Amino acid sequence: MPRDGAVNRERILDAAEQLVIENGFAATSLDQVIKAAGTSKGAFFHHFDSKLALARALTERYVEGDLAQLQAGLDATAAIADPAERLVEFVRFYEDHGDEIMSAQSSCLYIAVLTEQQLVSNGTADLIERAVTAWRREIAVLVRAASESLDLDADALADHLFVTFEGAFLLCRTTGSPEHMRVQLGVFRRLLEAALRLEPARG
Amino acid sequence: MPRDGAVNRERILDAAEQLVIENGFAATSLDQVIKAAGTSKGAFFHHFDSKLALARALTERYVEGDLAQLQAGLDATAAIADPAERLVEFVRFYEDHGDEIMSAQSSCLYIAVLTEQQLVSNGTADLIERAVTAWRREIAVLVRAASESLDLDADALADHLFVTFEGAFLLCRTTGSPEHMRVQLGVFRRLLEAALRLEPARG
DNA sequence: TGGGAAACAGACTGAACGGTCTGTTTGTAT
DNA sequence: ATACAAACAGACCGTTCAGTCTGTTTCCCA
Numbered sequence: 001m002p003r004d005g006a007v008n009r010e011r012i013l014d015a016a017e018q019l020v021i022e023n024g025f026a027a028t029s030l031d032q033v034i035k036a037a038g039t040s041k042g043a044f045f046h047h048f049d050s051k052l053a054l055a056r057a058l059t060e061r062y063v064e065g066d067l068a069q070l071q072a073g074l075d076a077t078a079a080i081a082d083p084a085e086r087l088v089e090f091v092r093f094y095e096d097h098g099d100e101i102m103s104a105q106s107s108c109l110y111i112a113v114l115t116e117q118q119l120v121s122n123g124t125a126d127l128i129e130r131a132v133t134a135w136r137r138e139i140a141v142l143v144r145a146a147s148e149s150l151d152l153d154a155d156a157l158a159d160h161l162f163v164t165f166e167g168a169f170l171l172c173r174t175t176g177s178p179e180h181m182r183v184q185l186g187v188f189r190r191l192l193e194a195a196l197r198l199e200p201a202r203g
Numbered sequence: 204m205p206r207d208g209a210v211n212r213e214r215i216l217d218a219a220e221q222l223v224i225e226n227g228f229a230a231t232s233l234d235q236v237i238k239a240a241g242t243s244k245g246a247f248f249h250h251f252d253s254k255l256a257l258a259r260a261l262t263e264r265y266v267e268g269d270l271a272q273l274q275a276g277l278d279a280t281a282a283i284a285d286p287a288e289r290l291v292e293f294v295r296f297y298e299d300h301g302d303e304i305m306s307a308q309s310s311c312l313y314i315a316v317l318t319e320q321q322l323v324s325n326g327t328a329d330l331i332e333r334a335v336t337a338w339r340r341e342i343a344v345l346v347r348a349a350s351e352s353l354d355l356d357a358d359a360l361a362d363h364l365f366v367t368f369e370g371a372f373l374l375c376r377t378t379g380s381p382e383h384m385r386v387q388l389g390v391f392r393r394l395l396e397a398a399l400r401l402e403p404a405r406g
Numbered sequence: 407t408g409g410g411a412a413a414c415a416g417a418c419t420g421a422a423c424g425g426t427c428t429g430t431t432t433g434t435a436t
Numbered sequence: 437a438t439a440c441a442a443a444c445a446g447a448c449c450g451t452t453c454a455g456t457c458t459g460t461t462t463c464c465c466a
Contacts, residue, residue, distance in 0.1 A: 003431090003432055003433060003442080003443060003444090004433095004443090005442070005443055005444085008443080008444080022320050023229075023319055023320045023321065024227060024228075024229055024318045024319040024320075025227075025230075026226075026227055026229035026230035027228075027229035027319050027321065029422075029423065029424085030423080030424065030425085031422080031423080031424095039444080039445090040444060040445045040446060041424095041425085041426090041444095041445075041446065041447095042427095042429095042443080042444050042445050042446070043443070043444050043445075044444095045424095045425070045426080046442080046443060046444065047443090050424080050425080051424065051425090107317075107318075110373065110377075111314060111317075111318055111373060112318050114310075114314075114373050114376040114377060115227040115310075115314055115315050115318045116226055116227040116230050117225050117226045117227075118226065118230065120376060125376070125377060128377050129377050129378055132374070132377055132378070151393060152390060152393055152394075153386070153390075156386045156387065156389070156390050157390055159374060159383065159386075159387065159390075160367075160370075160387060160390045160391070160394075162370065162374060163366070163367055163370030163371055163373075163374055163387050164363075164366055164367075164370060165370070166369065166370040166373045166374075167363075167365065167366030167367060167368070167369040167370030167371075167373075168366055168370075170313065170314065170317050170366075170369045170370075171335070171362060171365060171366055171369075173317040173323060173328070174313075174317060174328060174331050174332050174335055175332055175335070180362065183356070183359045183362075184359065184362065184363060184366050186359070187355060187356075187359050187360055187362075187363045188363070188394075190354060190355055190398070191355075191363075191391075191394035191395065191397070191398050192394065194394070194397045194398035194400075194401045195393070195394050195397035195398075197397075197401060198397045198400060198401065206412080206413060206414090206461090206462055206463065207413095208412070208413055208414085211413080211414080232452075232453065232454085233453080233454060233455085234452085234453080234454095242414080242415090243414065243415045243416060244414095244415080244416065244417095244454095244455085244456090245413080245414050245415050245416065245457095246413070246414050246415075248454095248455070248456080249412085249413060249414065250413090253454080253455080254453095254454065254455090407466100408465105408466095409464105409465090409466090410463105410464095410465095410466105411462105411463095411464095412461105412462085412463085412464100413460100413461080413462070413463095414459105414460080414461070414462085415458105415459085415460075415461090416457100416458095416459095416460105417456105417457090417458090417459105418455105418456080418457075418458100419454105419455085419456075419457095420453105420454100420455095420456105421452105421453085421454090421455105422451105422452085422453075422454100423450105423451080423452070423453075424449105424450100424451090424452095425448105425449085425450095425451105426447105426448080426449075426450100427446100427447090427448075427449095428445105428446095428447090428448095429444105429445085429446095429447105430443100430444080430445075430446105431442105431443080431444070431445090432441100432442085432443075432444090433440105433441095433442085433443095434439100434440090434441095434442105435438105435439090435440090436437100436438085436439085436440105
């Protein structure tokens with residue numbers, strides 16, 4: 001086997017991810033990606049069949065990181081015995097990381113992908129759906145444990161974290177202020193606390 | 204004065220809005236827009252200086268409609284005396300319209316615009332910011348009237364409606380199911396009700 | 407009724423795009 | 437040492453893009 005191509009492949013993905021999140025997929029040319037990655041057209045098409053294949057690979061890798069974030073939140077709160085408290089602290093985990101999330105990326109790759117129908121119908125959106133489903137499944141478990149009589153569908157409430165994430169990303173882009181991520185996650189957490197505290201005969 | 208060009212201009216905007224919301228701005232070519240609008244290149248560049256100018260005009264018109272929606276919600280709840288109840292019913296107004304919002308458009312133009320840095324830095328995002336600010340200002344008034352001692356920043360809570368709207372649009376695109384809009388607005392409304400009911404010494 | 411400007415039509419242009427092709431380098435197994 | 441395939445470089449190609457240019461139609465007003 002010749003030199004390790006995986007290194008260059010990752011460099012291409014790194015450059016592409018940043019450019020796509022910043023400018024969108026269609027607005028990012030392969031020449032831009034190649035230049036930013038410091039490589040060549042030959043190298044690019046050795047690793048990816050087409051530009052659409054790049055989008056797929058990009059999203060696959062991003063989903064992996066996203067699911068790792070989900071696991072990180074679950075792990076960080078695994079020791080909390082009270083289910084309602086764990087759910088709140090789970091949300092607070094991301095609230096506490098809100099500022100560093102926004103300093104690491106100015107937006108979310110999902111938004112760039114979902115914006116373009118060619119990517120949605122291409123199957124790239126299916127990868128995102130699997131990530132959303134994983135978040136929903138795990139959080140719904142926490143919700144059901146926290147309250148059996150909540151006046152809210154557990155799945156819908158679970159989805160609201162994704163909704164808050166993505167909505168906050170867009171709000172940050174709109175105003176140019178990254179603090180909305182932390183603030184909006186905080187809004188969700190406090191609303192959640194109020195709903196849980198209303199539960200009959202708790203504590 | 205010759206024939207009324209405003210009609211054709213609107214047709215171009217209609218076609219462009221649909222295509223841009225569906226496919227993104229950079230992924231939409233002028234030839235597509237022209238064909239969908241049933242007009243010509245000459246007509247297009249008679250009405251718009253450039254493709255970026257189209258984005259600006261598109262966003263301007265969309266913001267107008269957005270602000271009309273804001274006003275519709277305010278008007279529909281203007282007669283409700285109790286401030287907390289009015290705030291809740293204000294959110295429910297959009298919840299009730301969730302399904303028709305999603306049948307009229309598969310996503311939001313704001314998302315397509317905010318995805319591309321060329322549009323954000325171009326000043327088009329400023330138009331969106333003005334819309335967001337208007338929503339925030341009006342809703343914050345309702346929030347402050349509804350509760351003077353809420354454990355939440357009124358502006359941040361007001362922003363959460365925009366966050367829920369945009370996040371729900373993306374969730375709908377991810378799963379292909381339009382009902383998330385109504386459902387997520389419902390989640391926000393119920394969480395809001397819980398937070399308001401917790402307020403000390405209310406009814 | 408004819409002059410003029412707004413409103414349009416569509417062929418055309420140069421640049422940029424995604425993708426291909428030919429050739430070279432690199433590491434490894436024999 | 438050599439054979440060989442993976443890894444890469446970059447010139448090249450056909451197409452599509454945003455934008456231009458020339459000419460025609462429409463309608464009001466004098």
